Amino acid sequence: MPLRTTGKWAAADSATSPKLNSNGIPSFDSLPWRDGDPPHSAWGLYGSDDEQGTVNRLTDERVKDAAKNEIQTGERVSLNLRIDAQGGGSSFFHRKPFHQNIFRVGDFYVNDEEWTFNSQVSSQWDGPRHFGYQKDQKFYNGVTMEDIHGTNEKGEKSCALGISTWSEKGIVGRGILVDYHSxxxxxxxxxxxxxDPFSSWAIPLGDIKKCLQDQSTEVKFGDILLIRSGFQATFATKSPEQLASLHGDAPNHPLVGVEQSEDMLRWIWDNFSAVAGDQPTFEVWPTQKEWLLHEVLLGGWACPLGEWFDLEALGRKCQEKKRWSFFLASEPCNVPGGVAR
Structure with missing residues (x-):
């Protein structure tokens, strides 16, 4: 089968090559374009060994255009929650919360520290080795669990699909905010x-499009999509005791998120290089289908999937400026073989 490695499809087998649109991608309806691959997957699109996935859409030209058109005032807004945002006692999905140990270094007037935490207890990107196709038991581009947990001939741990691959150039480009909450x-x-963001409230694609229209926000190919659901606004009003009770039913915490539908997948495929939200799962939870968006976004496309982003200050700034597009720069942690962060 032809593989895309240089930006153009090899012509050796034009009969089986997918037709590319003006953005250089096949249509959603043509996915998967290789027989035997999982539903809606785009394995091989950028080469059989590709690990960048939809980050390939963030070309130098698109990043340059985003910087030129979106940086107007120089004002900056952080999207990072405190790393201990969930508190020290418990967390959603029973993940290990942040713990810090500060200690003096010998007799010197110097301090060092050690951190321990699950990489998904605060603002983070899910990497492509986090979630694969459940029935097919494969990750992006056919990588297996054995590939991820294995070692090479030198006994070195595998870095296949590690999130550090996205740290090389970062997730950088034009971002848009869908302020669904407002x-x-x-x-x-x-x-x-x-x-109620602590219920399985599915945000319909139709509502997202109406919100964008209300904001007069244009979607451009390669954009980085952020959705403010209202989860963080409500989370901030909960007491530690209330949060502890909400943490009790892992892994089936009911949580607000975008709807699980082929239309939602089509819209993301047709437009975005990365997606993120202000709550722990991006998609509505628990799943309302026999499949999950995570499977296709991460396992099918290696599309960066951000969770727990702090979008409150950004929402206020966008409302102040009456502009919901901006230049976004994010560098995932340079952890070889990292799952998320």
């Missing part, structure tokens, strides 16, 4: 008033 609060339909 849009929802303006709606008169009583159904929107019952919103």
């Amino acid at each position: 849009w929802r609060l303006k709606q008169t339909d009583p159904a929107y008033k019952s919103f």
Whole structure:
């Protein structure tokens, strides 16, 4: 089968090569384009050994255009939650919370420290080795669990699909915010008033598009999508005791997130290089289908999937400027073989 390695499809087998659109990708309906690959996967699109996935869409030209058009005032907004945002006692999905140990170094007037924490207890990107196709038991480009947990002939641990591959150039480009929370609060339909981010509330794609229209926000190919669901705004009002009770039913915490549908996948495939939200799963949880968006986004496309992003200050700044697009720069941790962060 032809593999894309230099930006153009090899012509050796044009009959089986997918037709590419003006953005250089095959249509969603043509996925998977290789027989036997999992549903909607794009394995081989950028080469059989590719680990960048949809980050390949963040070309130098697109990044340059984003910097030119989006950096207007020089103001900066952090999207990082405190690393101990969930508190020290418990966390969603029973992940190990952040712990810091500060100690003096010998007799010197010097301090060092040690951290221990699960890489997904605060703002982070899910990497492609985090989540694969459950039935097929394969990660992006056909990588197996054995590939990830194995060693090479020198006994060195595998770095296959490690998140450090995204740290080489970063996740950098034009970002857009869908401020669903602010849009929802303006709606008169009583159904929107019952919103509870600690329930399995599925954000419809139709609502996302209406929100973008209300904001007059244009979507451009290669954008980095951020969705403010309102989870963080509500999370901040909970007491430690209330949060501890919400943490009790892992792994089936009911959580707000985007709907699980082929239309949602199509929209993401057609437009974005990375996606992120302000809550722990991005998609509605638990899954309302027999499959999950994680499977396709990470296992099928190696699309960076951000969770726990702090979008409160960004939402306020966008509202102040009446502009919901911006230049976004993020560098995942340079951890060889890292799963997330």
